[in-house]
Amino acid sequence: MQRVLVAGSSGSGKSTLAAEFSRRLGLPYVELDSLFHGPNWVPRPEFGDDVQAVAAGDSWVSEWQYGQVRPLLLARADTLIWLDFPRRTVMHRVLRRSFRRAALREPIFNGNTEGFRDWLDPEHPVRWAWSTHARQRSMTRAAIQRRSGLTVIRLSSPRQARRWLRSVGQGSVGRR
Numbered sequence: 001m002q003r004v005l006v007a008g009s010s011g012s013g014k015s016t017l018a019a020e021f022s023r024r025l026g027l028p029y030v031e032l033d034s035l036f037h038g039p040n041w042v043p044r045p046e047f048g049d050d051v052q053a054v055a056a057g058d059s060w061v062s063e064w065q066y067g068q069v070r071p072l073l074l075a076r077a078d079t080l081i082w083l084d085f086p087r088r089t090v091m092h093r094v095l096r097r098s099f100r101r102a103a104l105r106e107p108i109f110n111g112n113t114e115g116f117r118d119w120l121d122p123e124h125p126v127r128w129a130w131s132t133h134a135r136q137r138s139m140t141r142a143a144i145q146r147r148s149g150l151t152v153i154r155l156s157s158p159r160q161a162r163r164w165l166r167s168v169g170q171g172s173v174g175r176r
Contacts, residue, residue, distance in 0.1 A: 005064040008083030010129040011094025013062040022061035024169040037109040079151040
């Protein structure tokens with residue numbers, strides 16, 4: 001495993017798992033949200049070029065998101081870790097995370113913050129997670145079918161993901 005994608009719905013824990021996985025294996029982690037969002041939530045024009053440079057690298061761990069770069073990342077990945085959690089689990093997690101970020105005004109992605117007013121935006125993570133959950137699952141299944149030779153590790157609950165992650169670096173990181 002040298003080029004690893006973590007797939008799942010918004011709020012499923014992709015970034016958290018990707019960061020910890022990369023730390024355990026000593027692989028570089030690239031957070032796509034921080035490459036995409038510039039200050040004031042303005043998309044960075046160099047996003048596509050930045051991701052292309054990442055994908056060309058020999059080793060990396062990142063999230064599988066942003067439609068314009070998904071094919072590029074998937075073509076180079078050797079492993080896909082799929083956080084295939086039920087919608088209720090994802091919604092609980094994304095609501096808790098978004099509430100905390102808005103209440104504490106935590107800086108994320110190049111100094112941006114979330115506020116409660118942002119929840120009205122159709123692309124806010126809470127609304128996005130709800131409206132795209134089924135589509136994300138279908139898209140991931142289709143990508144797995146198309147991409148032969150890809151090692152897929154499907155984790156269907158946070159408990160299973162934590163257990164699997166504990167095994168990383170202990171010689172038992174296998175296909176599930």
